[in-house]
Amino acid sequence: MSSYLYRLARLAFRRRRLVLALWLVAAVAAIAVAQISGGKTNDNFTIPGTEAQNASNVLSAKLPAFSGGQSTIVFATTQGSRKVTDPATKAVIESAMTKLKTVPQVSNVVDPFQGKLVSQDGKIALGQVQWSAAAADVKDANLDTFNDALKPVRADGVQVEYNGSVYPGWRVVISELPELIGLIVAFFILMITFGVFAAAGMPILGAIIGVVTTLMTITAVASVVTIASASTTVALMLGLSCGIDYGLFILSRHRANLLAGMTPEESVPLAMGTAGSSVVFAALTVIIALCGLTVVGIPFLTVMGLAAAASVAVALLIALTLLPAMLGFAGPKVAKFTRLPGLGAHAERVARRTAADPASARGARWARFVVRHRVLVAIGGVVLLGVLAIPAFDIRLGLPSSASQNKDTTERKAYDLTTEGFGVGFNGPLLIVAQNVSSPSDTAAIAARLTKVPGVVKVTPLAAKNGVSLIRVIPGSGPNDAATADLVHTLRDNRARLEGQTGTDVLVGGTTASNIDVSAKLSSALPVFLIVVVGLAFVLLTFAFRTILVPIKSILGFLLSMAAALGAQVATFQWGWGQHIFGITPTETISFLPIIMLAIIFGLSSDYEVFVVSRIKEDHTKNGDARRAVERGTGFSARVVTAAALIMFFIFVAFMFTDDPTIKAIGFSFAVGVFLDAFVVRLTLVPAVMALVGSKIWYHPRWFAKYIPDPDLEGERLETQLNSGRLK
Numbered sequence: 260m261s262s263y264l265y266r267l268a269r270l271a272f273r274r275r276r277l278v279l280a281l282w283l284v285a286a287v288a289a290i291a292v293a294q295i296s297g298g299k300t301n302d303n304f305t306i307p308g309t310e311a312q313n314a315s316n317v318l319s320a321k322l323p324a325f326s327g328g329q330s331t332i333v334f335a336t337t338q339g340s341r342k343v344t345d346p347a348t349k350a351v352i353e354s355a356m357t358k359l360k361t362v363p364q365v366s367n368v369v370d371p372f373q374g375k376l377v378s379q380d381g382k383i384a385l386g387q388v389q390w391s392a393a394a395a396d397v398k399d400a401n402l403d404t405f406n407d408a409l410k411p412v413r414a415d416g417v418q419v420e421y422n423g424s425v426y427p428g429w430r431v432v433i434s435e436l437p438e439l440i441g442l443i444v445a446f447f448i449l450m451i452t453f454g455v456f457a458a459a460g461m462p463i464l465g466a467i468i469g470v471v472t473t474l475m476t477i478t479a480v481a482s483v484v485t486i487a488s489a490s491t492t493v494a495l496m497l498g499l500s501c502g503i504d505y506g507l508f509i510l511s512r513h514r515a516n517l518l519a520g521m522t523p524e525e526s527v528p529l530a531m532g533t534a535g536s537s538v539v540f541a542a543l544t545v546i547i548a549l550c551g552l553t554v555v556g557i558p559f560l561t562v563m564g565l566a567a568a569a570s571v572a573v574a575l576l577i578a579l580t581l582l583p584a585m586l587g588f589a590g591p592k593v594a595k596f597t598r599l600p601g602l603g604a605h606a607e608r609v610a611r612r613t614a615a616d617p618a619s620a621r622g623a624r625w626a627r628f629v630v631r632h633r634v635l636v637a638i639g640g641v642v643l644l645g646v647l648a649i650p651a652f653d654i655r656l657g658l659p660s661s662a663s664q665n666k667d668t669t670e671r672k673a674y675d676l677t678t679e680g681f682g683v684g685f686n687g688p689l690l691i692v693a694q695n696v697s698s699p700s701d702t703a704a705i706a707a708r709l710t711k712v713p714g715v716v717k718v719t720p721l722a723a724k725n726g727v728s729l730i731r732v733i734p735g736s737g738p739n740d741a742a743t744a745d746l747v748h749t750l751r752d753n754r755a756r757l758e759g760q761t762g763t764d765v766l767v768g769g770t771t772a773s774n775i776d777v778s779a780k781l782s783s784a785l786p787v788f789l790i791v792v793v794g795l796a797f798v799l800l801t802f803a804f805r806t807i808l809v810p811i812k813s814i815l816g817f818l819l820s821m822a823a824a825l826g827a828q829v830a831t832f833q834w835g836w837g838q839h840i841f842g843i844t845p846t847e848t849i850s851f852l853p854i855i856m857l858a859i860i861f862g863l864s865s866d867y868e869v870f871v872v873s874r875i876k877e878d879h880t881k882n883g884d885a886r887r888a889v890e891r892g893t894g895f896s897a898r899v900v901t902a903a904a905l906i907m908f909f910i911f912v913a914f915m916f917t918d919d920p921t922i923k924a925i926g927f928s929f930a931v932g933v934f935l936d937a938f939v940v941r942l943t944l945v946p947a948v949m950a951l952v953g954s955k956i957w958y959h960p961r962w963f964a965k966y967i968p969d970p971d972l973e974g975e976r977l978e979t980q981l982n983s984g985r986l987k
Contacts, residue, residue, distance in 0.1 A: 261532040261970075264539070268531030268583040272524060275584035282581050286468055289475035296482035306557055309776035310751065314692040314768025321694075321727040324366035328394030328425035332386035332409065333673040334371065335418040335680075342381035343371070343417070351415045356386055358408040363401050366391040367722075374719075376681070383680030394425035395485070402427045422661055422673035422686070424770060429670075437917060437926075438495060441910035442467075445503050448909075452902040458510055458593040461585050466502030469577040473498055473570045490563040492914065492922055496929065497859065498570035500910045501545065501866075504903040505538045505578035508870060510593065511899045513586060517594040527586045533877075535579060536970065540803045541869040542575040544796050545862030551792035552858055555784040557777065560851055564858060571862075622897025626890045626946055633947040640944040641819065644935065648822035650829040656782060657739040657847030658774040661686060663920045665842070678737075684716055687738025689747065690769035691730040693758075701761040702728040708757050714746040728763075738771045739847050747772050778850035785854055792858065796865060803869065803970060804876060806959045812948055813868045816940040817861050823939075824860060824932035825853060832924050841915060841923060849924055860932035867904065867941040871896045875949065876957070885954040893946045904937030 271278045306312045318326035334343050334352055343352060349372065356370035371377050371384030378384070388405075390397050406427040409419050421427060442463055449459035474491055512534035516526035549571065552564025586593065629636050661674035677685050693705055702720050709718045709732055717733035732750075736742035747767055750757065754765045793814055800810035828848060831837035835845030875892030879885060911933065914926030949956050 261536050264535040264579065265528045265532035267579060268535065269524075269528040271580045271583035272527045272587040275587035278580055278584035279588075282468055282472075282577070286472045286475070289472045289479070293475040293478040296479045299478070299481055306773060306777055306780065308556070309773065309780060310766055311768040311773035311776045314690065314766040315773075317692050317694060317727060317766065318729065318768075321725040322722055322729060324391055325389055325722055325729055327364075327366065327390040327392045328397055328423065329390065330388040330405070330421060330423040330426045331673065331677070332388065333418075333420040333422065333676045334384045334386065334412065335420070335676050336382050336416075337418065337676075341416075343384045344377060344381040348415065348417060351412050351417070352384065352386070355409050355412045359386075359388055359405060362404050362408065364390050364392050364397055365401075365405075378680030380680075383676055385677065385681070385685070388423075390425060394429070397425050399430075402429075418672075418676075420669045420673035420676060422670055422677065426669070437910075437913040437915075438499065440913040440916065441499060441906075444909040444913070445499075445906045448902050448905050449503075449507065452507070452898065453510070453514065453593070455514075455593055455595060457589045457595075458514060461582065461589065461593075462503045462506030462510060465506050465577045465581050465585065466499050466574065468581065469502045469573045470495060470498040470570065473566075473573045476569070477566050484562065485558070486562050486566065487559045489921060489925070490559075490566040493563055493855070493859070493925070494566045494570040496911060496914060496926075497545070497549075497567050498574055500863075500907040501542065501571050502574035502577055503906050504866065505542065505574055506582050507903050507906070508538055508899055509534045509578060509582060510586075514593055517591065523586065523590050527583050531579070531583060537869045537873040538578055539575065540799065540970070541866040542571055544799055544865035544869070545571045545859075546575075547795050547799065548792050548858045548862035548865075551788055551795070552854070554788050554791050555781065555854060557780060557784075557851075560781075560854070563855070567859070622901070623890065623894025625897060625942070626893035629893070629943055629946045630886055630890050630950040633950045636943060636947040637951065640939055640947070644819040644823040644939060647824075647935070648819070648826040650834065651822055651826040653833070654825065654829050654853075655741075655833060655847045656778045656850040656853075658777060658850055659846065659921050660738045660774075662737065662739070663844050663846040665918050665920075666844075668918070671844075682716065682733075682735065683737040683740075684734040684743075687734065687743060687771035688769060689732040689734060689750070689767060689772055691732055691750075691757075692766045692768055693728040693730065693761075694726065694764040694766070696723060696726050696728045696761070696763055699723065701763055702730065704759055704761055705757055705763065705765065706730055708759065709750075712746070712749065712753075714742060714749070734771075738774065743771060744775045747775050774850075781850050781854055785857070788854055789857060792861060796861065800865065800868070802967060804872060804957075805963065805967065806957050808952065808956050808958060809872055812945065812956075813865065813872075816868075816944055817864045817936065819944075820864060820932060820936035820940050821856060821860055823935050824856065824928055827931045828852070828856075828924065828928045831927060832920075837927075841927070843920055843923060846920070849921055852924060852928060855925070856928050856932060859929060860936060863907065863933055864936040864940065867900055867937050868945070870900050870903070871941050871945060872949075875946075879954075879957065885952075885956065886950050889946045889950045893942065897942055900937060900942060904933055907933045908937075 315326065336343055336348065341348065343349065353370055353372065356368055359365060360368045365388055367389035369387040371386050374387060376385040413419050446459055446463055449462065453459055473494060477486060477491055477494060480486065509530055513526050513530035516530055517523065546568045549564045549568035553561045555561070661670045664671040674686050691705070691709065693702065696702055702723055706718045706720055709715055709730065714735050715732055716735045719731045721729045721731050734743050734746050750767045757765050797810045797814060800813055801807060804810070832843060833845060833848050837843065838845055871893060874896040875888050878891045879888035882888060908930050911926045911930035915923045917923060
């Protein structure tokens with residue numbers, strides 16, 4: 260592989276104008292196609308194979324008017340003695356609800372007084388609006404008209420808040436601030452690392468071109484495929500962080516070559532042939548982990564994984580082609596240090612000292628400390644991660660409800676007012692879909708039996724047509740409460756009793772039941788996903804390092820960092836230890852977060868594993884001293900891995916500065932996972948364990964060396980070919 264990468268980099272270096280032009284054309288073309296296609300991401304998920312999805316399919320076929328999104332309008336007069344039932348106030352509300360019937364795509368409207376949804380004190384009322392289109396397909400213009408119809412109510416002094424699957428302002432507006440913060444921090448870290456503007460800017464420029472190309476392509480694909488809005492966020496996180504990291508790793512090797520006296524044309528292909536091999540295997544591990552999300556069987560997670568994998572793949576292509584081209588334009592400038600105080604002079608001293616005497620670097624001193632105290636370091640690292648993992652035993656999965664939103668949002672205000680006026684169960688109704696209904700008496704019989712089920716507080720028949728009846732059930736518990744999940748299972752387990760002698764078929768659906776089904780499906784898929792991804796990555800890492808023990812060590816280290824990161828997530832977001840720091844409301848752990856963390860943190864941890872261990876193997880191949888190789892290899896890679904991990908850490912942290920609790924949880928979990936894996940596992944536990952095991956860490960069966968090709972990860976054969984003149 261190293262010789263192929265050498266030739267590719269040499270070609271890109273020499274044809275740099277063509278390579279740059281092709282990437283710019285690709286980016287511009289992706290932007291143009293995205294604009295023409297009009298694609299938009301959305302959160303209109305389908306979960307095939309679940310009962311809630313089956314119920315939704317029945318409604319789409321038989322009761323299409325009730326198969327779309329729903330809006331709940333909360334009217335409140337909580338100040339003073341005024342009530343929504345006062346004649347003047349009631350008239351204004353009724354007039355507004357009547358106007359809503361004329362809004363395009365609205366199929367049914369129930370005002371609070373018709374539906375008898377007025378609180379006992381008369382201060383809070385609920386209006387219900389049913390849309391004929393799915394939430395993602397409701398046009399913004401119609402939502403604007405919807406909002407305008409309620410302006411007279413607000414003008415009359417009545418508080419109006421929205422909830423449901425669709426309402427004015429429901430779409431997630433993705434802010435560019437996190438990316439901007441992440442890029443600024445990344446540039447600052449790269450300036451400290453390299454002390455050269457050209458070197459600091461190139462990885463960021465390449466990552467930006469890659470991210471723009473990927474995100475615009477995803478947007479174009481969104482015109483024909485449902486893509487969750489969180490998919491673009493995850494793809495953006497990984498595209499930026501991986502793109503910068505891959506460029507950083509190759510660029511650091513190139514700069515070391517220049518300081519050793521090579522010309523840029525000699526250095527760039529050699530850096531690619533050595534460090535580039537590690538980048539390829541690191542990226543392939545991330546891509547495999549992300550593509551592994553397809554085994555879960557949930558479409559929106561499959562698309563999320565594939566979108567993120569595409570982002571990493573583009574980042575890899577950028578590093579292998581565009582980066583050598585940009586290095587060609589830069590020439591020797593990447594080794595000309597800036598004279599800015601505190602940056603250039605320090606970076607130059609460190610770079611030249613490290614090139615002349617690798618043992619003098621801080622990373623080398625840390626490596627010597629770890630090797631010298633390897634037993635205590637190994638025990639201490641495992642204990643630390645184990646303690647952090649303790650909260651993970653209390654994990655409770657669920658999808659975010661309105662209760663987890665910021666208190667200033669209309670969704671959260673509507674949730675709180677609904678809870679105050681009617682009880683928490685009104686925020687998470689269940690929908691009972693009865694098929695083969697022959698008469699209204701069948702619906703009445705089912706509704707009567709539903710009222711007798713423990714945990715049910717209200718039953719309301721909504722519609723009947725084409726042999727299908729729709730009944731709304733209000734539970735006595737909240738949408739994310741364990742009692743609500745128990746009620747769903749009780750209804751399904753006792754459906755024969757609900758159906759009685761009516762000859763109907765009963766399904767339990769609705770958003771709340773769908774969320775419960777998703778959580779259950781994700782929990783059951785987690786072990787399968789873990790086995791598939793870890794198995795494939797084990798094969799890839801075994802092939803890369805030509806040993807069995809290194810991949811086993813890598814996987815065990817990942818499991819420790821993953822458990823610790825999950826424990827920190829539970830303590831912060833579920834237990835509420837970080838609610839005042841991060842402005843969050845304690846709630847369940849997002850049901851799809853553990854499986855995404857498994858995919859992404861495992862992939863990223865393999866990045867650092869490859870970066871560190873490849874340098875250790877390179878030194879061991881040359882010198883044969885296992886512990887000395889651990890010291891030197893860790894010392895060589897510590898600075899670049901530290902910079903790469905800090906860049907990823909701060910990019911993920913930047914995404915916590917959003918109002919969306921889901922994005923906050925994802926950013927926090929990724930940041931903690933990357934930090935622990937890079938600094939506690941890869942730069943501490945890995946060298947300690949490798950020093951303990953010694954040369955045996957490189958053991959492999961004899962047949963392995965005979966039948967499995969050597970990818971030449973450390974570039975030994977490449978250097979032999981160059982020295983012999985066979986590669987020109």
